[in-house]
Amino acid sequence: MANLEQLISALATVATPLTIAWIFLGVVIGILFGAAPGLTATTGVAIFTPVTFYLPFQVSMALLLGIFAGGFYAGSIPAILIKTPGAPGNAATILDGYPMAQSGKPGQALGYSVIASWFGGTLSAFILMLLAPTVGAFTLKFGPPEYFALGILGLACVAGVSEGSLLKGAAGALFGMILATIGMDPIAGLSRFTFGSTYLMGGVALIPALIGLFAVSEVLSKTEIVSEGFGKLGKVKNVLPKFKEFWIYKWTMLKGALMGSFIGALPGTGPTIASWISYNEAKRASKQSDKFGKGSEEGIIASESANNAVTGGALLPLLTLGIPGDTVTAVLLGALMIKGVTPGPTLITDNYSLVAEILWILVIANVFLLIVGILGSKLFPKLLKTPMPIMLPLIIVMCVTGGYAVNNSVFDVKVIMFLGVLGFFFMKFGFPIPPIVLGLVLGPIIEKNLIGSLVTSDMNPLIFVTRPISGTILALTVLFVYFITKQGKSNSDAGAS
Amino acid sequence: MKNQDVIVGALSLVLAVLGMVASSSLPTQGTSNVSAGFYPLLLFILLGLCSLGILWRGFKKVERNVFPSFKWTRIIPFILLIIFYAFSLNWAGFLISTLIFMVTAMRILGEHKLWKLAGIPLLSTFAIYITFVHLFQITLPS
Known part of the structure; x- marks a missing residue:
């Protein structure tokens, strides 16, 4: 009952004109970032996180979660209109969204996508509201071995986000973890790999590092294809489907949203896996499975409802355990830390109202996503035509401004540029960026709990497998890696076909 | 034709070896039996193993990995x-x-x-x- 009161009070706190305006702004920015091919919700959240430094908590979360929700949906816009997913999680939408757009119905394809995205995102936020207190209470039993095991489980994401080579994904994650060791070691406070620089004594600042790795490296890769156009884009009309037309797919949408919520809640999964599993399941269960791949409404709904349901699901491990499940939540973790909020079990038990505010913001962001997605859909083809020679330098300026704002330090801007260039070459040589980021974020969590566990057990590594919870988590990790690798292989086959 | 796996495998192996040497030289403080270099050393060893795997793929030509083109x-x-x-x-x-x-x-x-x-x-x-x-x-x- 106390939670219900807190939920109502949290709704009253966020339902102010100022917070709602910032949520709206966040959704619009998220759609701009998500729709621009190559730029993602993660890039948007990373660039705008430093901006939130001086803003109140609710307003900060309003902006960032608006970008998060808007960006996740908007990745489907280029997937439908130009056969290029805005983010990997929208790749399955291409299979039916693009053929539907090509058959003269781009508006309908966008309409099904935005409604499914809204439903998935909203349902997942409510599921998170219900589950967070229970999961939070359970995780109070966790000690260093369990947190170490959770960190490793989070790194299992490497298997899910390593497009192509798992070995290169693992090497990238290790590189990120090594990068995180720069600065003072957490046990004795001795400096490591600082090369005499006082700036590096505090370690590599997380937000500038994320901006460099995500945004600057993406801009650099786009400079190579700047002159390529997207060809002729169809006119968008009749976005809103009739209720009857949509209602027949209610179970597909519900199933996709549930799958996305639960898959997203598992560290190491994310929208790519959720949307493909949901798509495959919808195809398997459909009476019209022969229409899949040729412009099936059901295919778009299955993929997009699961994709956006990950937004709520991925917040569960972040808020209850302090462990980010994917790259966007890794950036959000940095944003919460900036605001002095440390996610974890005590946040749920001691400060549930803050968590409830985050969840309400996500619900409101999904309402705006629906409105902007429907009303703004005629502008989306124009959005894809934004000239790159203007957009790319502007993004670099935003990165510099945002990166500088974190610590008022030009050194951080240099870190952004260095890691951006490094990230670009990593990408060119087939090393995916998300594992590097996960390594950078999870590295300190893993180190602290690894050393803590070993010291308390007289350096006995068996502590991780003999304790029931950590042993179970590690066993689950092995299963995840196996399952995700297998799923990734079948997705590549499906994509190729 | 240059094979990118051989090149990046070799480069990351060099980084791993240099990192192992640098980590080994980090001191231990007070009564702690875990040195500041213990965890980085572990990471560099794992990186070395991954590098060997990437090198092996390159030599075996598990996948066609052509050197990327740059503008x-x-x-x-x-x-x-x-x-x-x-x-x-x-x-x-x-x-x-x-x-x-x-x-x-x-x-x-x-x-x-x-x-x-x-x-x-x-x-x-x-x-x-x-x-x-x-x-x-x-x-x-x-």
Whole structure:
């Protein structure tokens, strides 16, 4: 009952004109970032996180979660209109969204996508509201071995986000973890790999590092294809489907949203896996499975409802355990830390109202996503035509401004540029960026709990497998890696076909 | 034809070995039996193993991994420009360095129209400056 009161009070706190305006702004920015091919919700959240430094908590979360929700949906816009997913999680939408757009119905394809995205995102936020207190209470039993095991489980994401080579994904994650060791070691406070620089004594600042790795490296890769156009884009009309037309797919949408919520809640999964599993399941269960791949409404709904349901699901491990499940939540973790909020079990038990505010913001962001997605859909083809020679330098300026704002330090801007260039070459040589980021974020969590566990057990590594919870988590990790690798292989086959 | 796996495998192996040496030389403090280099050493050993795996793939040609192509005439000037931009903030301040960066970057990326090269950097630089400094209350380099 106390939670219900807190939920109502949290709704009253966020339902102010100022917070709602910032949520709206966040959704619009998220759609701009998500729709621009190559730029993602993660890039948007990373660039705008430093901006939130001086803003109140609710307003900060309003902006960032608006970008998060808007960006996740908007990745489907280029997937439908130009056969290029805005983010990997929208790749399955291409299979039916693009053929539907090509058959003269781009508006309908966008309409099904935005409604499914809204439903998935909203349902997942409510599921998170219900589950967070229970999961939070359970995780109070966790000690260093369990947190170490959770960190490793989070790194299992490497298997899910390593497009192509798992070995290169693992090497990238290790590189990120090594990068995180720069600065003072957490046990004795001795400096490591600082090369005499006082700036590096505090370690590599997380937000500038994320901006460099995500945004600057993406801009650099786009400079190579700047002159390529997207060809002729169809006119968008009749976005809103009739209720009857949509209602027949209610179970597909519900199933996709549930799958996305639960898959997203598992560290190491994310929208790519959720949307493909949901798509495959919808195809398997459909009476019209022969229409899949040729412009099936059901295919778009299955993929997009699961994709956006990950937004709520991925917040569960972040808020209850302090462990980010994917790259966007890794950036959000940095944003919460900036605001002095440390996610974890005590946040749920001691400060549930803050968590409830985050969840309400996500619900409101999904309402705006629906409105902007429907009303703004005629502008989306124009959005894809934004000239790159203007957009790319502007993004670099935003990165510099945002990166500088974190610590008022030009050194951080240099870190952004260095890691951006490094990230670009990593990408060119087939090393995916998300594992590097996960390594950078999870590295300190893993180190602290690894050393803590070993010291308390007289350096006995068996502590991780003999304790029931950590042993179970590690066993689950092995299963995840196996399952995700297998799923990734079948997705590549499906994509190729 | 150069094989990218062999090249990146060899480079990361060199990094791993250098890292192992550097980690081993980190000291132990007080009574702790875990040195500051214990965890980085573990990571560099794992990186070394991954590098060997990538090298093996390269030699066995598990996948066709051709050396990536670069549009050097555009990417090198752009990289040099963003590095110059980062360093120029210290002595030229945000407004001047951003104006120089925007004009040069747009030109490198193929913008030829004079009114765009003059107007867009001016407008966007001042818009960003006013938004950050006055709306978000963030100090920018001056």
